[in-house]
Amino acid sequence: MRNPSMRRRRVSVSMAVAAACLSAASLAAQTGLTIYNDGRVLVRRTLPVALAAGVSNHRLSLGGLDPASVFALDSGVVLLGAAYDESVDEQNTMRRAVGQSLRFWTGRTGNPATDTVTATVVGVNPERFKLSDGRIVFQRPGMPLYPAELVLPDPTLALAVRSAAARSSLRLGYFTQGASWNAAYTVILGRGTARVSGQAAIPSTSLRVVDAEVQLLAGSVGRAISGPRPMERFEAKAMADMAQGAAGEQQIGEAHLYTIPGRISLDPGVTSGVALFDPATAPWERAYVVRGQLSFYGPLPQYGNEESGVPVEVWYTLKRQAKTAFGDLPLPQGGYRIYEADDAGRLQLIGESSAGHIAPGSDVRLPAGSAFDLTATRVQMSYSTRRDSTRTIATADYRVTLKNAKDSVATVEVLEERGGEWSVLSSSLPAEKLSSTRTRFRVRVPAKGEAVLSYRVRVVW
Numbered sequence: 001m002r003n004p005s006m007r008r009r010r011v012s013v014s015m016a017v018a019a020a021c022l023s024a025a026s027l028a029a030q031t032g033l034t035i036y037n038d039g040r041v042l043v044r045r046t047l048p049v050a051l052a053a054g055v056s057n058h059r060l061s062l063g064g065l066d067p068a069s070v071f072a073l074d075s076g077v078v079l080l081g082a083a084y085d086e087s088v089d090e091q092n093t094m095r096r097a098v099g100q101s102l103r104f105w106t107g108r109t110g111n112p113a114t115d116t117v118t119a120t121v122v123g124v125n126p127e128r129f130k131l132s133d134g135r136i137v138f139q140r141p142g143m144p145l146y147p148a149e150l151v152l153p154d155p156t157l158a159l160a161v162r163s164a165a166a167r168s169s170l171r172l173g174y175f176t177q178g179a180s181w182n183a184a185y186t187v188i189l190g191r192g193t194a195r196v197s198g199q200a201a202i203p204s205t206s207l208r209v210v211d212a213e214v215q216l217l218a219g220s221v222g223r224a225i226s227g228p229r230p231m232e233r234f235e236a237k238a239m240a241d242m243a244q245g246a247a248g249e250q251q252i253g254e255a256h257l258y259t260i261p262g263r264i265s266l267d268p269g270v271t272s273g274v275a276l277f278d279p280a281t282a283p284w285e286r287a288y289v290v291r292g293q294l295s296f297y298g299p300l301p302q303y304g305n306e307e308s309g310v311p312v313e314v315w316y317t318l319k320r321q322a323k324t325a326f327g328d329l330p331l332p333q334g335g336y337r338i339y340e341a342d343d344a345g346r347l348q349l350i351g352e353s354s355a356g357h358i359a360p361g362s363d364v365r366l367p368a369g370s371a372f373d374l375t376a377t378r379v380q381m382s383y384s385t386r387r388d389s390t391r392t393i394a395t396a397d398y399r400v401t402l403k404n405a406k407d408s409v410a411t412v413e414v415l416e417e418r419g420g421e422w423s424v425l426s427s428s429l430p431a432e433k434l435s436s437t438r439t440r441f442r443v444r445v446p447a448k449g450e451a452v453l454s455y456r457v458r459v460v461w
Contacts, residue, residue, distance in 0.1 A: 030046035031210075031212040032212060033179075034215045034216075034217055035215070036221060037180065037181065037332070039180040040175055040177070041178065043174055044172075045062070045171070046171050047169060050168055051161060051166060051169075051170055055160065055161070058161060060158075061152075061153065061155070061157075062155070062172075062174070063176065064155055064178070065084070066174065067157065069173075069174050070172060070174040072172060076163060076167075077170070079160070080160040081160040086156075088153070088154065091124075093146055094144070100121060103116045104140060104145065117131070117141050117142060122136060127139075127140065178204060178205050178207030178268070179203070180203060181203075182335075183199070183218070183332040184334055185198045185336045188347065189284060189316075189340045194282055196279065197280075198276040199274065200258065200273060200332075201271055201272075202266065202271065202273065204267060204268055204271070205268060208267055212263055212265070213263055214260045214263075215257055216260070216332075217256070217257050217258075218255060218256045219254060219256060219357065220357075246261075247260050247261065247274055247277070278325075281326065282326045284317060285316070286314065287316075287413060288312050288313065288371055288410060288412040289414075289415060290310055290313070290378075290402070291310065293380070293416075294422070296417060296419050297419050298461060300383075300461070302396075305379060305380070306379065307377040307378065310376045312375065312376050312402075313369075313371075314370060315366065315368070316353075316365075317363050317365050320362060320364065321361070331355075335352065336352065337351075338351040353367055353368050375403045376400060376403075377400070380398055381454070382397040383396045392460070392461055394460075397456045399453070401451075406447055409446055411442055413442055416441075420459075420460065421461075423457070423458050425458050427453070
């Protein structure tokens, strides 16, 4: 016959295990992260630590953190002091044993339970040990067998806390490292419109959390210390517990915050991702650009009279009108991959680019390589200088020849940029002054043909 008291003990143990699991799940559900582009991670945690009214002391294993950043999330709780010990190695374990007696296994019989001697740790750097007969030695008398209370499984934070009232939990915020995020965009070009989607990739190098609420902050947020510690190891792999749906977005301060729906887990070496917004469409344009030869500052160089080839850059512009679904989105800085379908409908990568943070209503302009069927050459036709008191005044003539192997007409923009005092004196095509530093020529190049642009500039330095 079974003992009823034994049955009751089993039931109580089962209830205790279930309560512990529930407590762990509740703790995980109350962890929130804000991940910054630069590798900082703001952690908000609710810890199952009972606070008595008044002053109390607590030792917490929170992993790696910046101890100067710890703060209480509740207004009725004040942190009076903190001590952070992140030393989990043996050297610092021995340091914590100073003044205590340790058992050392000598290894003579192979039985650690009996083949031991006891010595008191007198000090470290160098290590000194006091034997049972009072003598001091500078060499360990054997392999130390440390008590569990001396060994830190994780970095430990000791806190002195004052609470206005008794509480069942302690809510803390602090900064750590170990995760970052970046935006990646996919642009699929169609006839006149492009389909655009954006995803946030979140690589974790050392941070491990389970079922956390995760937010991503996009923007330039100042910091008082140097940048994040170097990333140690990165192995990207797919996540099985990806968040569902697009992230919610809001402006906070002078930055933008994206809240990932649901909860996700982060593991070291794993990259997870979430959609930043629902796929959107936008009108797009393709432009061809040839850069000028003027130096932005300093003297105007003199070149030889031989033609030199210059690349014809390909630029794609996604038009973002205000009060449209895509136009009203703030786009965090990130990389863009541009695709276009071939004759059989298969998508092909035709360009990769990057762009900084783009405010709502601003177009996305992406340089994406050089044209294959459009070529350009440039030659400096003339060059002269003269002195005017303390200044040098130079004039130069340039000729740009553009060739088009396409079956259709192409318009190429020739851009000249220069700071300071300069101007276009004459040109074979109209010169559009876009700003005090930039002038543009639009050159129409016929199909299977060529076009020539000539212009004279005056530069003062």
